[in-house]
Amino acid sequence: MTGGPLSWTVNGRARAVTGVPDDERLLDSLRWRLGLKGTKEGCRSGECGACTVLVDGETTLSCLTLAREVDGASITTIEGVGSDPDGAAVRRAFEAAAAVQCGYCTPGFVMSLTGLLRERGRSVPPEEIAEELGGNLCRCTGYVAIVRAVARALSEPP
């Protein structure tokens, strides 16, 4: 079934999206209807975090979210994260720490860390950080550089 158009604010722009079937995932709407292919599909089952976006500021797995369930929401993807001060700081930290190998996991990590900064600020206890970001997997296993990027982002004022 397909209901009426969805209205989202995507990366700060109002978007009306038509023809979305009831069973479509937010991930597919972003990639194929809006052409925002920075959001990646890894596992499609909630295990890898590659599809992470912000929905009303909260980290959300777009592969496990029906597009229609978040009608009216404000959505931030990797394409728009740089205009958020926290997101820009995270991006700089990933660049400075060279925390990117193939880059497939990077959008998910950047969104998760941006969401974490928004939600909990920069005072997250160090022993909780691994658990906070444990939902993002890097298949290149470049975690050492990613951990450095996280430390940099947390120590840098926005």
Next chain:
Amino acid sequence: MAPFELVAPESVDAAVATLRAAGGALPLAGGTDLLPDLDAGRVDPRRVVSLRRLPWRTLDWTGDSLVVGATLPLRRLEADPDVRRRFPGLYAAVRAVGSVALRHRATLGGNLARAAPASDLIPVLLALDAEVEVVGPAGARTVPVDAFVLGSRRTDLGPADLIRSVRLPESRPSAYLWQRVRPSNDISQVAVAVAYSPSRRDWRVAMGGVPPRATLLSGAADALEGPRPDDGSIRRSAERAAREAALVADKRASEEYRRRLLGTLLARATRATVAVEAP
């Protein structure tokens, strides 16, 4: 995935009526468990009834008891400092569910209603004597969680029933510990929830991670004496747990490995509970 119709009723009555009217309808809360099952064809509803418009994203304290609305995202539960302080076992169990992004959508009601055999929340709900508040065509009723969960993916819910909330009758020093092959994206081989009830002056011990469902271990609980059981009491409790628990072998662990894990986790969880400052 077969196409289904998604509806989002504005009221509880409308949601129940919709579930009742459509044969083959399923409720949707956060969707983190239902959507993979839809993909895999394990469920095939004609209609999916979203609960997103129902006023159930609530967290209500009355004295030291807590009522958690069925559709409150788990992340909101763990973010409440009083939950962390007064129900440390629940806090630990919530943190064991999926990842942060998943917990922004996953709900307590959904976890209970879907009753996965390895649910991280059901053991601690058992140890806290949680009560499930159900609404449906026959009105509202309250079911102790032990009677609510019937087996793997089986509950006391009728086809048009919904969980409205879960009530935790009293704050309890508690702990939840688990063992997994891969911590971040696997399910537990064995998990143990332990809680001490200040009002009843007795313990609850529950085991999870072992199919078909989480269970209370009453012999192990009875072996724990007083609010600060000594090492001998903890050892006897772990031995009784290993004897009374119905353990199985599957791809995650052998029966013997589970038996040893159970004793170890139980002892650690009990010591962690004793170390909790009274809430």
